């Protein structure tokens with residue numbers, strides 16, 4: 001009965017599902033995004049027990065589980081920790097190459113923020129590169145209110 005299965009070529013098709021959805025970013029995320037939108041400021045949360053500033057902000061400290069974190073503004077400039085460069089253009093990328101996805105340790109933060117890095121020259125992109133946020137003029141409370149980071 002199952003011999004036809006063994007003789008059948010496996011067929012695999014690619015598909016694409018587009019599912020519109022909304023989700024609540026939480027109290028912490030809402031405060032972060034409205035401050036980014038309205039004041040063009042980047043807020044992290046500070047754990048006094050660990051002496052660490054987290055950005056993106058966290059409601060609770062993931063290291064010591066402290067629930068009493070306070071807000072702390074961090075700079076819109078920092079150091080590129082690591083990056084990857086998309087090799088091709090695709091709908092999933094927010095912009096067309098050339099650009100990099102980077103993890104940026106903003107001055108005043110102890111964790112990295114993942115974002116787009118662009119505007120770099122040949123051979124310029126490397127860990128340790130100083131970068132600065134470029135904000136959109138019309139912000140709407142989204143991480144892409146920071147258009148990208150670019151070399152200082």
Ligand SMILES: [Zn+2]
Nearest residue numbers: 047050061064
């Ligand atoms: Zn902590």
